[in-house]
Amino acid sequence: MKNFNFYNPTRILFGKNSIADLKDQVPDDAKVMILYGGGSAERTGVLDQVRSALAGRTVLEFGGIEPNPRFATAMKAVEMIREKEITFLLAVGGGSVIDATKFIAAAAKYDGDTWEILTSRGSVIKQALPFGTVLTLPATGSEMNSGGVITNPEKGAKLPFNSVYCYPIFSVLDPEVTYTLPTRQIANGVVDAFVHTIEQYLTYPAAAYVQDGFAESLLRTLIDLGPKALETPENYDIRANLMWTATMALNGLIGAGVPQDWASHMIGHEITALNDTDHARTLAVVLPSLMNDQRGPKREKLLQYASNVWGIHEGSDDVRIDAVIDATCGFFEQMGIKTRLGDYGIDAHDIDHIVTALQDHGMTALGENKAIAPDDARRILEAAL
């Protein structure tokens, strides 16, 4: 096991009707801003539940945070916060709204040019407004970690940031609010959580048996429950376990003390930048091809994954690795998510563009061994056509 420093102070309020518990978590004298995205929080009644829970407090609302949230939108919120002297933020939404709220919380307390928060990857953050979240979409894990991603189309930039000041004070996870999500979003969320787990697990052996066991358990849960969640959207136990799995997949716990990969994410980001393919779908394309390409360095963990997650025990090493890659693709397809670049309108010519973008963004030494260079990424992409 590698040395590690684990810290996660976010309180989780989990379960049926838990939105009402907000009233005990937001300070009585707070001036609150509720931040949300498009119309779904209103349509599904989640916003009304939040408003009821905060009845009697001073509350402003700020809607319209986009998927891949924009710097300019966030700065509008910051302006309003400063003008109205808001003291507490409440994100109501999925990963985009929560990521934006983290940035806004830090930017509202930042004296300099707030763009520096992103160029410094968050290291300039020394304080942030306190904030909580009400999660509506299980996927990114943003509800229990301290990172986010903000997009600035004018600068052609999509930049991550992270700061110890950006943990939510609390996050409310009511699985019932996911009943009405579109199939596509549930499928994306399951695959996103799956690949988050894989990025922290499928590397090289580090004798971290606790973390491996937890990761394998999350993967088995997603494989078992993902397809069932599509079939029976209003099954509480399925939605509850998916929601908690997605949170546990990226709250720092399974990643503590182990090597991490994240190459599929970095390559996938450039595909999204190219033609706006859903993030989870880019992962479903890149990961299987990367597993196949990296079967040398990842051999031991691929065999462990085959055995402990999929029960694949028969055949030579390569036969078992072939089988587990097939099984992984099969799972993504079962979730209604295609696994070839061609399925998303990307052809051989586009690969040049993607590889150049990786180089432009400094992504020239990816993976747990920092050994995936642009040429390797090209080969992985070509095999995924």
Place this chain on the structure above:
Amino acid sequence: MKNFNFYNPTRILFGKNSIADLKDQVPDDAKVMILYGGGSAERTGVLDQVRSALAGRTVLEFGGIEPNPRFATAMKAVEMIREKEITFLLAVGGGSVIDATKFIAAAAKYDGDTWEILTSRGSVIKQALPFGTVLTLPATGSEMNSGGVITNPEKGAKLPFNSVYCYPIFSVLDPEVTYTLPTRQIANGVVDAFVHTIEQYLTYPAAAYVQDGFAESLLRTLIDLGPKALETPENYDIRANLMWTATMALNGLIGAGVPQDWASHMIGHEITALNDTDHARTLAVVLPSLMNDQRGPKREKLLQYASNVWGIHEGSDDVRIDAVIDATCGFFEQMGIKTRLGDYGIDAHDIDHIVTALQDHGMTALGENKAIAPDDARRILEAAL
């Protein structure tokens, strides 16, 4: 899954040479009291490592905290803290030293009669001195939770307390400091962590697949590594995984959203009170007999435990339950821990005393269903003679 509220803000500094990292965790201007137990912290060099890490700071030391730490000892520390205006506590030891430090941290900031902290089970605590820990014995999980137990022989009382103000700010876990522990303490620690996990897992099905998967993974790790830890005391990976497992077994995570039992602990406490049998050994006696006795209400989880932890799939329900109880006893015996009351000099006459003590302490409705009455406890104990 049941609704839950999960919160754990303790920072974990894990790994080789991590004691040196103390210097960044204790405030520069703190007046520190180091609290420890007997001579082992001195003998093993752990105290010297701590002193080096805190070089340049104002540091006082308070040694002599007993196993089953005493109220009177804790109050001597409180007196010195008030007199010397100590601002930060650092526990160096196992569960007893850490439990005592939690109580001392709260008592030093309590205006009334500090005994009320225990009679209220901690509910009167409204503040505590900040404190960290350096763990030397993996077992109780106290390094990453907010509870403790204090004994007062004059009042014939051993009382638990819990408070959100009693989380360590940080805990340092260096697996290398466990190399020199006596075999008996390692064995006790493994069995203690095992039964902590079982108490939160072996109840009735609650559709908490994430928590079940994590618990099963911890149990498999203990079964695999426990005996190896006795054979090869200086194997870093084994000690590291045992240490992290024991922490994860009682930091609130696997217990969030599930029913909990704790009957084996409550019955075991009275055995320790009777003749000072090691805590873990009382659990190794009571748990197998309780599993056998409660095979009705626990049937589904016993079969899940047999299958997922021990790979027992053959035979009727009762055959598999018999087999998994045998396997559990076999594991305890393999750790050098006997599983019958007679092994600890307890006979049929003593059972009356134990059952009366349970009644006197209000332990009349134990277990996840609050259905284990004193007569049931008597039957469980008689079957363990």
